[in-house]
Amino acid sequence: MTDIRPGSVTLKDLAAELGLHPSTVSRILHGESDTARGAAAPATAQRVRDLAKKVGYSPDPQAASLRTRRTHLLGVIVPRLSDLVLAVMYEGIEEAADDANYSTFVMNSRDDTAMQRRKVEVMLSRRVDGLIIGDAHLDGNILDELSVRQVPFVLMNRAIAGFTSATCDDTLGGALVAQHLWDRGHRVVSVIAGEKYASTAVDRTSGFISRFRALGGAIPESAIVWAPFDTMGGRAAADTILRNTNRRPSAIFAVNDFAAIGAMGAANSLGLLVGRDLAIVGFNDTSLAAQLPIALSSVRSPMLDIGREAVKLLLGVLNADRVESVRLAPTLCVRASSDFERTAT
Amino acid sequence: MTDIRPGSVTLKDLAAELGLHPSTVSRILHGESDTARGAAAPATAQRVRDLAKKVGYSPDPQAASLRTRRTHLLGVIVPRLSDLVLAVMYEGIEEAADDANYSTFVMNSRDDTAMQRRKVEVMLSRRVDGLIIGDAHLDGNILDELSVRQVPFVLMNRAIAGFTSATCDDTLGGALVAQHLWDRGHRVVSVIAGEKYASTAVDRTSGFISRFRALGGAIPESAIVWAPFDTMGGRAAADTILRNTNRRPSAIFAVNDFAAIGAMGAANSLGLLVGRDLAIVGFNDTSLAAQLPIALSSVRSPMLDIGREAVKLLLGVLNADRVESVRLAPTLCVRASSDFERTAT
DNA sequence: GTCTGCTACCCAATCGTTTGGGTAGCGAGG
DNA sequence: CCTCGCTACCCAAACGATTGGGTAGCAGAC
Numbered sequence: 215m216t217d218i219r220p221g222s223v224t225l226k227d228l229a230a231e232l233g234l235h236p237s238t239v240s241r242i243l244h245g246e247s248d249t250a251r252g253a254a255a256p257a258t259a260q261r262v263r264d265l266a267k268k269v270g271y272s273p274d275p276q277a278a279s280l281r282t283r284r285t286h287l288l289g290v291i292v293p294r295l296s297d298l299v300l301a302v303m304y305e306g307i308e309e310a311a312d313d314a315n316y317s318t319f320v321m322n323s324r325d326d327t328a329m330q331r332r333k334v335e336v337m338l339s340r341r342v343d344g345l346i347i348g349d350a351h352l353d354g355n356i357l358d359e360l361s362v363r364q365v366p367f368v369l370m371n372r373a374i375a376g377f378t379s380a381t382c383d384d385t386l387g388g389a390l391v392a393q394h395l396w397d398r399g400h401r402v403v404s405v406i407a408g409e410k411y412a413s414t415a416v417d418r419t420s421g422f423i424s425r426f427r428a429l430g431g432a433i434p435e436s437a438i439v440w441a442p443f444d445t446m447g448g449r450a451a452a453d454t455i456l457r458n459t460n461r462r463p464s465a466i467f468a469v470n471d472f473a474a475i476g477a478m479g480a481a482n483s484l485g486l487l488v489g490r491d492l493a494i495v496g497f498n499d500t501s502l503a504a505q506l507p508i509a510l511s512s513v514r515s516p517m518l519d520i521g522r523e524a525v526k527l528l529l530g531v532l533n534a535d536r537v538e539s540v541r542l543a544p545t546l547c548v549r550a551s552s553d554f555e556r557t558a559t
Numbered sequence: 560m561t562d563i564r565p566g567s568v569t570l571k572d573l574a575a576e577l578g579l580h581p582s583t584v585s586r587i588l589h590g591e592s593d594t595a596r597g598a599a600a601p602a603t604a605q606r607v608r609d610l611a612k613k614v615g616y617s618p619d620p621q622a623a624s625l626r627t628r629r630t631h632l633l634g635v636i637v638p639r640l641s642d643l644v645l646a647v648m649y650e651g652i653e654e655a656a657d658d659a660n661y662s663t664f665v666m667n668s669r670d671d672t673a674m675q676r677r678k679v680e681v682m683l684s685r686r687v688d689g690l691i692i693g694d695a696h697l698d699g700n701i702l703d704e705l706s707v708r709q710v711p712f713v714l715m716n717r718a719i720a721g722f723t724s725a726t727c728d729d730t731l732g733g734a735l736v737a738q739h740l741w742d743r744g745h746r747v748v749s750v751i752a753g754e755k756y757a758s759t760a761v762d763r764t765s766g767f768i769s770r771f772r773a774l775g776g777a778i779p780e781s782a783i784v785w786a787p788f789d790t791m792g793g794r795a796a797a798d799t800i801l802r803n804t805n806r807r808p809s810a811i812f813a814v815n816d817f818a819a820i821g822a823m824g825a826a827n828s829l830g831l832l833v834g835r836d837l838a839i840v841g842f843n844d845t846s847l848a849a850q851l852p853i854a855l856s857s858v859r860s861p862m863l864d865i866g867r868e869a870v871k872l873l874l875g876v877l878n879a880d881r882v883e884s885v886r887l888a889p890t891l892c893v894r895a896s897s898d899f900e901r902t903a904t
Numbered sequence: 905g906t907c908t909g910c911t912a913c914c915c916a917a918t919c920g921t922t923t924g925g926g927t928a929g930c931g932a933g934g
Numbered sequence: 935c936c937t938c939g940c941t942a943c944c945c946a947a948a949c950g951a952t953t954g955g956g957t958a959g960c961a962g963a964c
Contacts, residue, residue, distance in 0.1 A: 219708050220683045224950055235914045240952060255912060272684045276621035276630065277950035280919045285621065295649055296846075301641040305667055317685055319662055322650055338565045339617045340662055363564050445850035475850060482852040501641075505790035505820060507827040507852055569920055580944045585922060600942060622920035625949045 220272040228265055234258070239266075243273070279341070288528060289337030290320040291330065292348040297443070298500045299470075299517060300348055303371060306521025307346060314529055316343075323349045325409070330356055338365065344528045350374050351411040366531045370524035372413040378531070378539045380523035382515035384414050387544040388421025388467070390513060391495045394546055395465045396429045399556030400493060402461060404437040406451040406468040406477060415440070418469040418497060418513075437463065441473060448476025456484050456492075464556050465493035471500045471512055478508065478551070493552035509549035516542045565617040573610055579603070584611075588618070624686070633873060634682030635665040635715075636675065637693040642788065643845045644815075644862060645693055648716060651866025652691060659874055661688075668694045670754070675701055683710065689873045695719050696756040711876045715869035717758040723876070723884045725868035727860035729759050732889040733766025735858060736812045736840050739891055741774045744901030745810040745838060749782040751796040751822060753814040760785070763814040763842060763858075782808065786818065793821025801829055801837075809901050810838035816845045816857055823853065823896070838897035854894035861887045 225243075229236040242254050242262045254262070265271075279285040288311055292300040304320055311318045319340065321333040330349060334356065337345060344366035350357060354374040360367055361377075369379035395403055405422055408415025423433050436458075441451035448468055456462060468474035474496030478488050486492045488508050496503060499514035523540045530537040570588075574581040587599045587607045599607070610616075624630040633656055637645040649665055656663045664682060668675040675694060679701065682690060690712035695702060699719045705712055706722075714724035740748055750767055753760025768778050781803075786796035793813055801807060813819035819841030823833050831837045834853050841848060844859035868885045875882040 219710065220680075221686055221950095225952095226950075236951075237915080237953075238913060241913095244952080258912080274625070274950050275685055276624045277919090278952075279621045280619070280625055280921090280950080281952045283919075294646075295640055296643055296646040298641055298643065298646075301639075301643075301646050304640055308666060312681070317664055317681070320665060321653060321657075335565075336657070336662070340620055341566055365564060445847060449850060472847075475847065478852050479850050488852075502790060502817075502820065502847070505794060505824050507823050507833075509824075566920095570922095571920075581920085582922075582945075583943060585920095586943095589922080603942080619920050622949090623922075625920080625951090626922045628949075 220270070221274060223269050223271050224274070225271075228262065228269070228271055231265060232258075232261060234262070238262075243271075284343055285341045286316050287340065287342045288316050288318045288525070289334075289340070289342035289345045290318050290348065291323050291333050291337070291345065292320065293325040294322045295320065297472075298502075299498050300371070302500075302517040303348065303521035303524070306518035306523075307370075307525050308521075309518075310522040310525035314525065316525075316529075325349055325351075325411075327351070327356070334360070344368075344532050346370050346524045346528055348372070348524075350377075350379075350413070352413060352416065353411065366528065368524055368527040368531060368537075370520060373417075373539065373541075374413065378527055378537050380520050380527055380540050381413070381542070382517075382520060382544050383541045384417035384544075385421035385424075387497060387513040387515065387546075388418040388423075388469075389425035390544065390546040391467045391497075392422045392425035392429065392431075394511075394548060394552065395467070395493060395495065396426060396431060398465075398493065398552065398554065400463075400465040401431060401556075402463045403431070403433065403465045403467065404439065404455045404463040405433075406448055406455070406466060406470075406473045407438050407440045408443055408469045408473065410440050412443075415443075415469050418467075422467055434461075437461070443470045444472050445476035445479070448473030449480045450476070452477035452480035453484075456480060456486065463492075465495070465552065467495050469497050471496035471498050471503050471510065474510055474512070474551075475502070475506065478506070478510070489550045489552070489554060493554070493556070495546075495552050499547050503547070504549065506551075508551050511549045511552040512547055513544045514547050515544045565615070566619060568614050568616050570616075570618070573607065573614070573616055576610060577603075577606060579607070583607075588616075629688055630686050631661050632685065632687045633661050633663045633870070634679075634685070634687035634690045635663050635693065636668050636678050636682070636690065637665065638670040639667045640665065642817075643847075644843050645716070647845075647862040648693065648866035648869070651863035652715075652870050653866075654863075655867040655870035659870065661870075661874075670694055670696075670756075672696070672701070679705070689713075689877050691715050691869045691873055693717070693869075695722075695724075695758070697758060697761065698756065711873065713869055713872040713876060713882075715865060718762075718884065718886075719758065723872055723882050725865050725872055725885050726758070726887070727862075727865060727889050728886045729762035729889075730766035730769075732842060732858040732860065732891075733763040733768075733812070733814075734770035735889065735891040736842075737767045737770035737774065737776075739856075739893060739897065740810045740812070740838060740840065741771060741776060743810075743838065743897065743899065745808075746776060746901075747806060747808045748776070748778065748810045748812065749784065749800045749808040750778075751793055751800070751811060751813040751815075751818050752783050752785045753788055753818065755785050757788075760788075760814050763812075767812055779806075782806070788815045789817050790821035790824070793818030794825045795821070797822035797825035798829075801825060801831065808837075810840070810897065812840050814842050816841035816843050816848050816855065819855055819857070819896075820847070820851065823851070823855070834895045834897070834899060838899070838901070840891075840897050844892050848892070849894060851896075853896050856894045856897040857892055858889045859892050860889045 441447035
């Protein structure tokens with residue numbers, strides 16, 4: 215811990231103090247293995263490093279990037295950080311970026327197209343080296359523009375064909391749930407499917423449907439309800455589903471834990487006991503799931519790793535490497551909300 | 560929406576194109592009301608602005624701050640963004656900062672002292688203009704160091720005597736809960752008090768105790784359990800409290816919604832029906848509270864505003880204004896979890 | 905004795921803005 | 935005619951780091 219304010223001492227100061235030229239000091243402090251490579255005499259290098267440490271020298275990043283044209287800044291855009299899922303992914307991002315000596319800006323777009331555009335412009339006007347986009351919509355028009363403008367970016371959480379992304383294998387996640395519910399004897403099921411513009415919602419739903427049908431089950435279109443990713447959305451959707459007495463399901467798959475929690479509320483209000491009368495399974499296994507009064511079954515997705523992978527991918531892109539999208543495998547955590555056999559009616 | 564990458568056109572380019580000097584262009588584009596004040600002829604100013612807009616000129620912030628010694632960057636440090644409370648406050652920060660043309664870095668410190676120090680250093684090495692500290696510990700040693708180093712900063716969410724902060728009036732919040740529980744007939748109560756190093760925990764607890772005692776109630780030390788701010792912590796604390804058969808309370812105040820949710824889980828496991836056998840009240844009124852199977856009573860704190868106020872305060876400090884801490888008033892939202900009369904035993 | 909190759913440096917331009925200090929040109933007042 | 939005060943600009947020096955291109959000095963080879 216230095217006791218002075220960073221920025222008070224510059225490269226030039228160091229150089230003057232030691233009777234060297236700033237460029238020499240720069241090379242010593244910056245070059246990694248240049249010590250022995252004609253950059254400077256080992257003794258000099260040591261002197262420089264010692265002084266730098268002693269006076270708490272820290273290079274001015276704006277000055278450096280003015281010259282190098284790289285800011286070591288990454289922009290992250292998410293729908294909202296108050297969505298626990300994105301917040302956790304961001305923790306992974308922060309960690310990985312920090313390790314690579316990058317800093318991150320993060321902004322909320324509320325999944326609003328105009329806001330997305332605005333935030334992107336703000337990020338670019340800050341001259342970020344690249345973007346991590348966590349709010350991609352399936353009609354990826356903004357992404358095409360970014361490509362044209364040659365802005366380096368990768369997607370996170372939501373995937374769009376043609377762009378590299380770090381996501382959970384949502385299709386598999388949906389399939390795991392279908393298998394689980396089928397195994398427990400459920401034949402009439404519904405899905406609270408999330409927002410249609412999000413690949414997470416679409417893939418989890420289609421993964422679920424495909425597997426369920428492959429097992430011999432039937433899911434009519436009417437059993438799929440698209441709704442916002444939050445508790446309110448889940449509650450309303452579940453209400454609709456459960457009030458349809460023609461076809462009341464014995465199990466509901468909500469593609470998001472918060473929607474699942476809302477669904478539990480709706481079930482409760484209708485006098486259904488979740489975990490006995492009705493099975494509910496969520497997605498993401500947020501920290502709440504296991505702690506609810508009736509513990510919620512959920513698909514655990516490696517959120518931290520998704521964030522970290524997104525950074526790795528973006529750094530790859532910046533480095534002009536060939537990068538491949540990564541798709542991390544989820545696992546199913548069965549808990550009280552669905553841990554029972556459906557007895558034939 | 561420009562179709563080129565920001566940074567491709569500079570002040571010098573604009574000047575050359577118009578046959579002007581870069582400094583003239585700078586003054587026109589930067590000066591607010593300088594148009595008529597001898598800075599430039601109105602016609603010229605218009606030409607400059609038109610061209611700037613047309614070619615999508617956006618000034619290079621690193622170059623500007625190299626010269627001006629101000630980065631228009633704010634650093635925000637929070638325990639964890641995956642804590643909904645801080646995430647929402649951050650949304651307020653982002654909004655207010657954006658309005659003032661500042662950008663924000665946010666980092667998680669996990670309430671770990673070493674990490675707090677590290678993150679502060681990272682922020683300072685990025686040359687932020689100031690810091691918003693959302694993870695202050697009551698033994699504010701780091702803060703003293705920052706003061707000595709003349710780093711501009713303000714506190715958010717947690718207050719420490721002697722430093723300016725934007726917080727909820729936690730003492731009042733605690734008092735509101737005490738009054739409510741007392742009014743409903745509860746005489747034996749317990750508090751899940753949170754972490755001792757956080758002013759939020761301490762103030763909410765002491766506000767509660769003071770009011771309860773002022774009303775004539777008794778709260779022994781043993782009725783106060785300090786625990787982490789999450790579901791696990793709340794669950795464990797509630798378990799301890801409820802298993803103490805010598806003094807089983809009819810109501811529990813958890814200073815945080817997540818802890819309250821954990822407590823609900825514990826109550827449930829012990830066969831107690833929250834909202835009939837046991838009253839539980841949380842704090843912050845996070846979006847989940849109202850949607851839980853048994854809706855949770857909670858003290859609503861103006862989280863967004865706290866974030867916004869923190870930015871205002873910090874900008875004030877940067878502007879060398881005299882600033883006063885702000886303390887926003889909370890309100891109590893009574894819901895099913897505590898909306899019943901305690902009948903005398 | 906010259907040339908080559910190496911070490912250990914130095915020099916100066918450059919990145920894009922900002923800003924204190926000019927100055928040319930013009931009309932008006934004395 | 936000189937001076938004053940405008941207006942509408944221009945000039946150049948910063949800010950701090952980076953980097954391509956030197957160069958002085960020395961050792962060894964031919």
